Amino acid sequence: MNSAARRIGRTLALVLPVVLVLSGTLAVTRVPWASPTSESQMLTASSGTVTSHQQAPHRAPQDVLRDQLLAELQEKNPGTALTHLQEATTKRPSLAKHCASIARALGRAAVEKYGAAHRAQAYSRPVCDTSFASGVATAQ
Template sequence: MNHTARRIGRSLALVLPVVLVLSGTFAVSHVNWSGNPADSVLTASSEDASVPAKPRAAHDVLREKLLLELQEKDPGEALTSLQRAVDRKPSLARHCVSLARALGKAAVKTYGATRAQSFARPVCDTSFASGVAQFG
């Protein structure tokens, strides 16, 4: 048993310095020594980390919420939520057509054109129906 431990110890004594030298060499080779940020391996991640995320527009947040609701419930519920959101926040009215069309497109993907059309309501001047027709 003592002989096995000694062999393992000798092996580690030979291998460990090689591993340390190689890992140090790799670490040094990835440092940008030129001073030019374009040459840096870490440029992309370090620049992305320092830039704060842009706040998402209300209509983009609403679009994701409505598409999720369409998947979890049905297009009729999503259209009702769209109408309520536009009623609560009139500034969303200018995005209503594109939101309803996106719902129409998603409904066709999920339910097929015929079934998706059955959910159509007069929200945003029948944009849902035109989205179904366009993508159906």
């Protein structure tokens, strides 16, 4: 009887931690990685674990905005991206000092997308003075 109890104890000692780990992993299949306003940025538990020294570095708001606007330029057009740049700098005045560099990046990306500088220049808006036009000119 003592050996039967020992065998059951060993089996539980091996199986129970595996069951607990698997049930915990399955219970938490998605981990919110970014702020609640950021959509579709989820990290699944099966794609790896992240320790405290492996976390993604904090990105500056102007970098996030630039990347969003560059993606929007590719999906839609430079005019829409420039309009949203103006709206973003109006809502968050702290972004205004980065407006010119973001507009130049949009100008360069517009030339890459549309090829001819005159076609990219057609989307120019009075945002951040002539920074978009400067970006178009430097991309030639």
